[in-house]
Amino acid sequence: MLLARRALRPSSTNFPLSKNLLPSITARFISTTTTTPNTTNLNMSPNNNNNKDTKQERGGEGGGGGGGEEPHQYQSGNRTDRPEDEWKFRAPYKIHDKGEDFKVKWRGKCHCGAVQYELSREKPLASKYCHCTTCQRMHGAPFQWAAIFHKSDINFTNGHHDLGWYDPTAKSTTHHLPCKVQCAYCRTPIMDEGRNMILLFPTLIEGINSPEGKKAFEVQSHMFYPQRVVDIKDGKPKFKGLADETNLVDEETGEEVVGSCPKEKEKRKREEEGDGEKGKDGEKEEKREKKDE
């Protein structure tokens, strides 16, 4: 059955993302549910009770492999490859025990309310606007607002199994990192899950439009600014690609500022310091390599 499902995965050559994503998911959904005995999958609503008790699920799934009786086949795309079922018990999806020291600073939810979470960190580690075309398309918005958190900073209080995934690199709906995470019911984008961090979308957070919310989640920079569809003259650094790893773009002229990449600057500085303290070329090269690791 896995093979059959895999065959339905869109290939990058015949799958124009922008137009066909939803029909494709629907097609796969129907196709999958008709080949499994579990037709209760279709009964997915924000109020269902399928996802309440993590321990029960863990017991219920046992050795896995069967497929028919498992409660989570309704995830968007309907794919939970067996070895990857483990995700349910790891951050960011792990449910924090009641006794655990998890101080709630913020709460967030999707549009339909099926997916709800708490955050224990007062401020994100960083907050950025991403102007890349992938974000524009996937969010149906001029840019993406992403707030970076540790995976352990989030606690899903509801619907953490009502999630759908999309891996934009492979154009696949398997849970493969890094991926986009949505509410499987109302399709609100919840976060980007990276290998080590999560990027949350602050507009889902209660009180984000309050003075405290705006202050805590204020962005430090813009990424992929040359791909923008709107100009934002807010005086914040604007990077050509990834923040801090690429050259800056001048806000007024839109021109790339040669030699302005903070990472490169730092590297040059370290090299110069290295040059100052030692003489021989060979040693210098060796030092450079070590420091770049």
Ligand SMILES: [Zn+2]
């Ligand atoms: Zn929802």
Ligand SMILES: [Zn+2]
């Ligand atoms: Zn982006």
